[in-house]
Amino acid sequence: MAERSTAAVDVADNSGDDPLTAKADTAATDGVAEDQKTAEKTAEATESKAVERQSGEQPPIITAPELHSGHKLARRYRLEECVTRLDGFSSWRAVDEKLRRAVGVHLLPADHPRARSVLAAARSSALLGDPRFVQVLDAVEENDLVYVVHEWLPDSTELTALLAAGPLEPHDAYQLVSQVSQAMAAAHREGLAHLRLTPSAVLRSSTGQYRIRGLAVNAALRGITAERPQRTDTEAIGALLYAALTQRWPYENDAHGLSGLPKDVGLLPPDQVRAGVHRGLAEIAMRALANDGATASRQEPPCTTPDELAKAVAAMPRVKPPEPEFTAPPEYQHTTYQQGTYGRPQPRPQATQPVVVPPAPLESRTGRALKWAVSALLIAALGLGSWQIADRLLAPESKDETPIVHPSADDKPAPSKPIAISSAQDFDPPPGGNGEEYPESVANAYDGDPSTFWHTKNYTTANFGNLKTGVGIVLDLGSAQKVGSVDLSFVGRTSVEIRTAPADASSAPSTAEGFTTQASKTDSDMKLKLIKPVTTRYVLVWLTQLPLTDGEFRGQLTEVKVMS
Numbered sequence: 001m002a003e004r005s006t007a008a009v010d011v012a013d014n015s016g017d018d019p020l021t022a023k024a025d026t027a028a029t030d031g032v033a034e035d036q037k038t039a040e041k042t043a044e045a046t047e048s049k050a051v052e053r054q055s056g057e058q059p060p061i062i063t064a065p066e067l068h069s070g071h072k073l074a075r076r077y078r079l080e081e082c083v084t085r086l087d088g089f090s091s092w093r094a095v096d097e098k099l100r101r102a103v104g105v106h107l108l109p110a111d112h113p114r115a116r117s118v119l120a121a122a123r124s125s126a127l128l129g130d131p132r133f134v135q136v137l138d139a140v141e142e143n144d145l146v147y148v149v150h151e152w153l154p155d156s157t158e159l160t161a162l163l164a165a166g167p168l169e170p171h172d173a174y175q176l177v178s179q180v181s182q183a184m185a186a187a188h189r190e191g192l193a194h195l196r197l198t199p200s201a202v203l204r205s206s207t208g209q210y211r212i213r214g215l216a217v218n219a220a221l222r223g224i225t226a227e228r229p230q231r232t233d234t235e236a237i238g239a240l241l242y243a244a245l246t247q248r249w250p251y252e253n254d255a256h257g258l259s260g261l262p263k264d265v266g267l268l269p270p271d272q273v274r275a276g277v278h279r280g281l282a283e284i285a286m287r288a289l290a291n292d293g294a295t296a297s298r299q300e301p302p303c304t305t306p307d308e309l310a311k312a313v314a315a316m317p318r319v320k321p322p323e324p325e326f327t328a329p330p331e332y333q334h335t336t337y338q339q340g341t342y343g344r345p346q347p348r349p350q351a352t353q354p355v356v357v358p359p360a361p362l363e364s365r366t367g368r369a370l371k372w373a374v375s376a377l378l379i380a381a382l383g384l385g386s387w388q389i390a391d392r393l394l395a396p397e398s399k400d401e402t403p404i405v406h407p408s409a410d411d412k413p414a415p416s417k418p419i420a421i422s423s424a425q426d427f428d429p430p431p432g433g434n435g436e437e438y439p440e441s442v443a444n445a446y447d448g449d450p451s452t453f454w455h456t457k458n459y460t461t462a463n464f465g466n467l468k469t470g471v472g473i474v475l476d477l478g479s480a481q482k483v484g485s486v487d488l489s490f491v492g493r494t495s496v497e498i499r500t501a502p503a504d505a506s507s508a509p510s511t512a513e514g515f516t517t518q519a520s521k522t523d524s525d526m527k528l529k530l531i532k533p534v535t536t537r538y539v540l541v542w543l544t545q546l547p548l549t550d551g552e553f554r555g556q557l558t559e560v561k562v563m564s
Contacts, residue, residue, distance in 0.1 A: 067107065073147055074140065077105060088112050089221055093152065100510065101430050102152040103137060106221060107145060114223050115146045121220035122148040128190055129457045131465045132183035134203070134213035137436065148217060155431070156203035156211065163199060163243055164257055170278040173244040174319035177237060177284060179210040181313055184233050184306035187215055193229035195219035197236035199243065199256045207466045230305040237309060238288025245281055246273040250289055280316045287312060416485060416563040421446045422478035427540060428471045429511050437471050445473060445557045453491065458552035462545050471555070472542040474508045475562060480537045485529040485563045491556035492547030495522040498530065501538035508538040515540045
């Protein structure tokens with residue numbers, strides 16, 4: 001089925017694959033299967049089908065659930081467009097009506113032989129919480145259906161589409177292999193593998209961040225397993241880098257919209273396929289693809305795990321981005337013609353007239369009169385000032401004392417008091433947000449116990465891996481209250497803003513821009529006093545910079561108090 005979207009749905013890219021269930025269940029171990037094993041499996045499949053026909057039994061035919069656009073799941077997810085339908089499951093673009101955002105949904109019957117494994121894979125992937133992967137938002141079995149809901153990224157572009165336009169620049173290829181290998185190394189440390197890391201599974205955002213979709217889920221939907229999953233994913237990353245450098249698929253068969261290599265010549269080094277390939281990146285690709293029997297360049301050891309590949313990429317000299325090209329301004333047209341004096345009458349010399357120098361301004365008659373006037377005014381002013389000073393010094397002292405006025409009790413400002421927090425919820429709006437930042441632990445932020453806390457997901461940088469501008473929690477005061485300050489306690493120095501909703505708001509705004517910023521600060525324990533007291537019902541604690549904790553960037557809010 002052809003690609004229909006660059007968003008986070010589509011696990012059915014069939015380029016170079018047989019869509020039959022029998023092949024989908026085959027173990028994907030070392031990339032290209034050996035001929036002998038292929039022949040044995042083909043014979044076994046043929047014999048099994050013959051036995052079924054002799055016994056009169058028909059192999060079960062699994063059909064995808066017959067749903068239609070407009071159907072709702074859990075009275076929340078409205079199906080919009082079927083992206084693919086294959087092997088008993090279907091993938092849809094849908095709308096989360098609760099959070100008003102697009103999502104992707106995979107659907108299959110609850111009695112599907114792979115339904116249990118799909119649910120387990122989706123839940124394991126969701127627990128990873130790594131922003132370098134397209135996040136799984138929900139995994140549910142309901143009404144004889146199993147469905148997996150995940151992010152939909154309409155502003156991202158598939159690597160398939162990028163390669164269709166031509167090979168990537170060396171800096172882009174370097175970023176691709178660096179980010180993907182690091183992300184897969186982190187996934188394998190948690191026991192998760194991809195096993196179907198194709199160009200359609202890699203997305204590049206508008207900021208240049210690469211994200212991987214279908215971690216564990218794509219393989220579970222197709223029934224793909226592997227004896228050595230780290231080796232399988234490493235070779236897949238090598239194939240992605242090879243394709244990015246050459247715009248060719250590093251195997252004989254055409255796949256993913258790319259032409260394969262010539263028949264019976266083996267795996268050619270990238271610089272023999274296309275001129276001008278970056279030498280260091282070409283060697284990295286060969287070391288990753290050496291798993292398939294190729295000889296690594298310069299006798300470097302092959303990379304058999306994503307972690308080894310990530311370390312090899314980090315050890316090579318950094319590939320700098322191309323210099324920006326500026327269009328030179330058009331040159332001015334200079335003429336060589338100069339007007340001469342030949343043939344023209346020369347000006348006659350004229351007699352020099354004497355220059356009359358005017359007198360200095362104060363040397364004239366008017367100037368002398370002005371000087372006398374200013375002098376007289378100065379003398380009068382000095383005399384008047386001297387008389388006033390003498391009069392004040394000789395005057396008797398007054399015995400009247402100014403009464404001291406003490407402010408009454410009614411004039412003193414009322415002391416600030418804590419305002420009860422009725423409820424709270426995590427706040428992670430689009431763009432960039434997925435709507436969930438550990439909502440189950442939000443209550444820990446205002447339970448009065450400093451040992452408990454609400455925390456964000458882990459990110460690769462302090463500014464959320466350039467995926468979003470911030471995350472936070474919205475505090476509901478139950479009714480409109482007059483708020484004067486907010487006390488906060490974090491684990492580590494955190495940059496935070498206090499924002500408030502309009503006083504007449506009946507519900508919390510759905511975007512950060514719907515709130516008004518009232519105060520900001522960077523610290524661990526802080527008291528943020530609002531510019532002036534504000535009447536509001538909803539207070540947003542908006543985190544804009546995260547501290548580094550145990551090698552990861554995350555925010556941890558232990559206590560929050562809203563004061564009048």
